Ligand SMILES: Nc1nc2c(ncn2[C@@H]2O[C@H](COP(=O)(O)OP(=O)(O)OP(=O)(O)O)[C@@H](O)[C@H]2O)c(=O)[nH]1
């Protein structure tokens with residue numbers, strides 16, 4: 001299996017001093033908040049590439065997505081996280097929410113995302129209280145969707161709270177990029193001196209197979225309605241190049257649904273649904289990896305996979321480094 005851009009998780013320290021004598025800084029920046037607030041859009045903008053999938057639907061991200069950005073003598077390691085929500089009884093949702101809290105505990109600083117038009121809600125304040133983070137930068141995203149007057153009101157309400165954990169409040173638009181640069185220039189001050197944990201050129205710890213599965217899941221999320229997107233997962237079975245001089249890679253992926261009745265809906269009339277998803281995903285993956293991809297998609301029923309701990313681990317939704325003893 002080709003997994004060329006993955007590498008190991010944390011590499012050993014290899015340098016902490018820059019040419020000009022300034023000390024190298026590095027650290028973890030968690031991106032957290034309620035679902036659909038634009039966290040993954042922000043990560044992709046900062047990295048200048050698609051690291052995390054984005055859809056207009058809530059609960060798109062299911063696991064923490066690591067993205068490395070190095071600039072001006074600082075290695076910023078971003079951890080995009082699933083939107084924090086009331087998980088209910090389904091194990092998948094519990095695992096998602098736990099991944100978000102774990103990332104925040106691991107981080108040097110948390111960027112807590114809210115929608116600028118709604119500001120900081122009571123629910124957000126409860127979540128911030130549970131994060132265990134000493135320092136939080138409150139990010140008011142989607143400023144393009146609100147008026148200056150309303151934004152001012154929302155910002156004033158945060159100042160009035162006097163919450164010592166909130167060290168900055170920054171309005172941005174992750175979609176247009178407005179004010180994002182200002183936010184990025186603030187971050188090195190919150191990170192300690194430290195080594196370059198990831199070698200230059202490595203931008204994530206996600207495997208190619210996981211990224212591919214996510215791109216396919218994004219298309220399913222966008223094109224299926226109601227509860228179906230939440231009832232499915234994608235696993236890559238084969239991802240390998242054909243022998244040179246061919247530039248074709250074989251990709252075989254399994255779409256997993258929780259119930260028999262969902263299988264037919266995903267496949268669609270005469271397989272049209274599956275064909276459309278496959279074509280959209282293939283085009284995007286060919287741009288991402290170069291060359292051509294010969295893709296086969298299948299749908300399989302794995303009864304109640306979203307309640308099965310082993311399946312969730314197998315799908316990459318559980319961080320193998322996560323500390324089981326923590327809440
Ligand atoms: N208008 C506007 N839309 C935005 C902005 N940022 C993100 N969006 C949109 O908001 C929707 C959700 O974006 P995501 O990046 O998937 O949000 P998320 O917080 O990662 O969502 P979850 O993974 O479900 O928690 C998408 O339709 C984005 O295009 C913004 O600054 N302005």
Ligand SMILES: [Mg+2]
Nearest residue numbers: 039040060061
């Ligand atoms: Mg997301």
